[in-house]
Amino acid sequence: xxxxxxxxxxxxxxxxxxxxxxxxxxxxxxxxxxxxxxxxxxxxxxxxxxxxxxxxxxxxxxxxxxxxxxxxxxxxxxxxxxxxxxxxxxxxxxxxxxxxxxxxxxxxxxxxxxxxxxxxxxxxxxxxxxxxxxxxxxxxxxxxxxxxxxxxxxxxxxxxxxxxxxxxxxxxxxxxxxxxxxxxxxxxxxxxxxxxxxxxxxxxxxxxxxxxxxxxxxxxxxxxxxxxxxxxxxxxxxxxxxxxxxxxxxxxxxxxxxxxxxxxxxxxxxxxxxxxxxxxxxxxxxxx
Numbered sequence: 001x002x003x004x005x006x007x008x009x010x011x012x013x014x015x016x017x018x019x020x021x022x023x024x025x026x027x028x029x030x031x032x033x034x035x036x037x038x039x040x041x042x043x044x045x046x047x048x049x050x051x052x053x054x055x056x057x058x059x060x061x062x063x064x065x066x067x068x069x070x071x072x073x074x075x076x077x078x079x080x081x082x083x084x085x086x087x088x089x090x091x092x093x094x095x096x097x098x099x100x101x102x103x104x105x106x107x108x109x110x111x112x113x114x115x116x117x118x119x120x121x122x123x124x125x126x127x128x129x130x131x132x133x134x135x136x137x138x139x140x141x142x143x144x145x146x147x148x149x150x151x152x153x154x155x156x157x158x159x160x161x162x163x164x165x166x167x168x169x170x171x172x173x174x175x176x177x178x179x180x181x182x183x184x185x186x187x188x189x190x191x192x193x194x195x196x197x198x199x200x201x202x203x204x205x206x207x208x209x210x211x212x213x214x215x216x217x218x219x220x221x222x223x224x225x226x227x228x229x230x231x232x233x234x235x236x237x238x239x240x241x242x243x244x245x246x247x248x249x250x251x252x253x254x255x256x257x258x259x260x261x262x263x264x265x266x267x268x269x270x271x272x273x274x275x276x277x278x279x280x281x282x283x284x285x286x287x288x
Contacts (some may be wrong), residue, residue, distance in 0.1 A: 027064020
């Protein structure tokens, strides 16, 4: 039934899906509660305290949810609506023939970026199994609807990543999820310390590949998406804390290109169980 419902959503014209999603997102945001408070607090932390901004961000979360079925089940039609002004960033990295690590924050349509790249080069991404079994058939279908190779977010997946990078291929992962204890360090993110995963820095250091951050900006009136790329400066710092700080700063740069499309409702500043207390941030960010 859930798969059937999502296929119905996929049949909606993209402008209609985005409009319905934004309406639903704003309606949910209007209800007081933890979700609304967290979205407001995280946006304000980054320099966006306006209530109007928070409402727009909530609407974009709804648009993100309702556009996903279209990306999953109408893959070719969705990719035909993608443009990019930054393709030279990827072309230059590919010319180096040493693989590429793509990091995709929860910004815009993060379902479209790997699919777009997979048309140009072999692409492997990590996925986390759904917490609810009812979602498993849906996500399995979604993963198999493109040329992207999906591997689990565990040691097996890490080994697959290393092998792919050493073959000169590309891999992709979400860098702004809070990792478990032992897999992260504290680093500034929009002026507040966030427990940040160390895996991207480890992979790049071990395999010698460049890191490129990417996001699929949602275009107005349901026209599609614009892919952005930001290459992380090399060489990376030697220690994990400095690597994490550098990657978070690069994410901030990318997010500020379309800040209302970031997932501000995510509990980015949580302290994982067993992790040391967060130190004070040494720098602060302001809105650009």
